[in-house]
Amino acid sequence: MLPTGNEKDEVKQSNEIKFAPILLDQLNINGKDITSDALHTQTEFADYIVSQRNAHYFLCVKLNQPTLFEDIDFYFSNEQRKADHEDEVSCEHGRIEIRRIWVTTELNDYVKFPHVAQVYKIEREITNKKTGVVSIDIAYGVTSRKPEDICAKIILHKVRGHWSIEAHHYIIDWVYDEDRSTIRMGHGPVNMTRLRRFAIGLLKSKGTKNISKQTRALNRNVRAIFDYFKMTKNSQKVCKA
16 A cells, blocks of 8 residues: 555654754764754754764654643743843734743753753744734744853844845755655666755746746746746847947
8 A cells, every 4th residue: 555645754753853963963963053853852862962962952842742842832931021031023025023032940950851951932923914914823942052151142143144045945845745755776866856956046046926826927937947047138238239
C-alpha cells in the first residue's frame, strides 16, 4: 500500500528530526546561536546543541510539545505586565505591525526541557491598513542563552530573522510545491531546486514583493513572461539617439 499525503508528511518530519544533527555535524557551530521551528523542539536536539556542540538554541514551542506549551501558556496568560521590549511599527505589504516580547527565567526550574535559561512570548499585532482589521499572533519559545548574555530585544530580533528564512522556505514548499515533487532520481532534485530558487531570485530582482501572486499571474503564459521581463520589442524601452 502506498503512503497517503499525511503519512508522507510524517515521514518527512521524522527524517528532518533525524538528519538535523547530522547536517550540523558538518559545521563549526561552537558558540553560535541555532534557531529552529517547532518541529525541532526536541529534548535530544536541544541537549545535542548545548552539551555536544557548545552552541545555543532558540526553539519555537507549539503543541507538538503539549506539556511545555501548556506550562508556558499558563504562565504568560496569568501575568499582566508591560512588554520587556517593543519594536517600532513597521509598514510592509499594506500592514502595520508591532512586535512585543516578554521574557522570564521563573520557569527554568519548572519546565522539563534541557538547558533552558529563558522562556519568552512574542506577540505580533498586525493591522491591515486598508480594512483596519487588527489580528494578534502569539508565539512561545525557549532559549539556552542566559539573561546576562542576551536581552529581550536581541531575542526578538533573532527570532524575527528566523521567520524571514522560514518565509523563503514557505515559498519553496508551498508556492512551488517542492515537498511533493515526484522527481527523485539522479541530479534531478538538486537541479529542480536550483531552478525554483533561480525563478524566485529572478522575480525578486524585478521588485516583486508577492511571489505567489506574481507566479500565478505568469503561470503557463509565455507572452506574459516575455513582457514582464522586457524580452519583447513591445515591452522594451525605445532608446533615443
